[in-house]
Amino acid sequence: MISINKHAGIYTLKVEQKLPISLDEAWDFFSNPLNLERITPSNMQFKITSGKPKPMHPGQIITYRVAPFKGFSTNWVTEITHVADKQFFVDEQRFGPYSMWHHEHHFEAKEYGILMTDKVSYKLPLGWLGNLAQQLFVYKQLQSIFNYRYTWLSKQFKN
Incomplete structure (x- = not known):
């Protein structure tokens, strides 16, 4: 379900999920930034702060407030850099807790519905301290977030 590999100081997380929905339904749901709050664990206190997002488009800036762990919250700014309708x-993070964050969301029509693939390439700040943080809690936290999404989506879009 979830894999993370390291290459040249960059971690790449990959998650695949089969959903019994149409490509149109998947695109409508996942291309709406407001649904991020629904598929993010509540303990992260994820909140869009840039107002109601318009339809997704390249160059769109979306700001959030998020608590990556208890007692610490931060602003996160992302830009939608590429959009290929229903594909x-x-x-990409422009400001936030990572040195680099590049998140690809892919959708492919299949006979059972869709195959959704998330691919996140990220780099942590602080050199060896960031690598230690990856081992101690970042990996576990990302795994928990994507496990939550996987479970939530499976329940929401069940047959």
Whole structure:
């Protein structure tokens, strides 16, 4: 379900999920930034702060407030850099907790519905301290977030 690999100081997380929905339904749901709050664990206190997002488009800036762990919250700014209607979109961090964050969302029509693939390439700040943080809690937290999404989506879009 979830895999993370490291290459040249960059971690790449990949998650695949099969959903029994149409490509149109998947695109309508996932291309709406407001649904991020629904698929993010409540303990992260995820909140869009840039107002109601307009339809997704390249160059769109979306700001959030998020608590990556208890007692610490931060602002996060992402830009939608690429959009191919009903195929994929990419968001990249412009300001936030990572040195780099590049998140690809891919959608592929299949006989059972869709195959959705998330691919996140990220780099942590602070050199060896960031690598230690990856081992101690970042990996576990990302795994928890994507496990939550997987479970939520499976329940929401069940047959």
